[in-house]
Amino acid sequence: MALGSMRPQFTLKTLLGVFVLAAAILGVWRVFFTPEAWIHQITAGGKVAPKCFTVGCLCGAERCGVIFSVDGRLPPRKWLKATLYSVQQGKTRWVSSISIGVQSQDPLDVIASGFEVRFALCECDNSLGPVLMLGVAGHRRAAGHGWFLRVRRRATNVNVLMGPVQVGRPTISYVEGDTSIIQPMMTVPAFAERNSRGEYIVVTTELGDA
Secondary structure, X not given: OOHHHHOOOOOHHHHHHHHHHHHHHHHHHHHHHOOEEEEEEOOOOOEOXXXXXXXXXXXXXXXXXXXXXXXXXXXXXXXXXXXXXXXXOOEEEEEEEEEEEOOOOOHHHHHHOEEEEEEEEEEEEEOOXXXXXXEEEOOOEEEEEEOOEEOOOOOOOEEEOOEEOXXXXXXXXXXXXXXXXXXXXXXXXXXXXXXXXXXEEEEEEEEEEO
């Protein structure tokens, strides 16, 4: 028997079958194990009753203004995290964080784990004067920790950076304050370095493990 006859024969049908199988495996992996989320801008007047924002609002908020919404898919043991920062004269200060997860821990329920939440800056008055807190509504599972941010004034300059939320890398989704230089996928340290003469309220988002 000739040596050439021992080589495996790959037909077009076989190659197509391998391609379809690989695509199916990648699709299953993407659905069951890969989180996806997108930032959306809220139209003007996105006011919601403070009682809706049960996580993050610690002192009986009186006013809540939605800053952006997030929707997508979260497999079990994956979380969406939002963090509030104060950036003043190039110096950053962490204020609070909120993490959002799905209710079920059963991988078979992951197809139903699509979500949509709204983040807000909630205001109230205490002994320090007006303060802000990061709040969230529409969550299934959420946990928050941190404190509130004292504010002297609310700026009219607002930027919402729409697009995909990054996995394992917190990037800026919302900026409020003085005129700023802001770019997509920008981190807080990079923003503080580029905007060292202003005062800002900054919110980042990221996707990660529980």
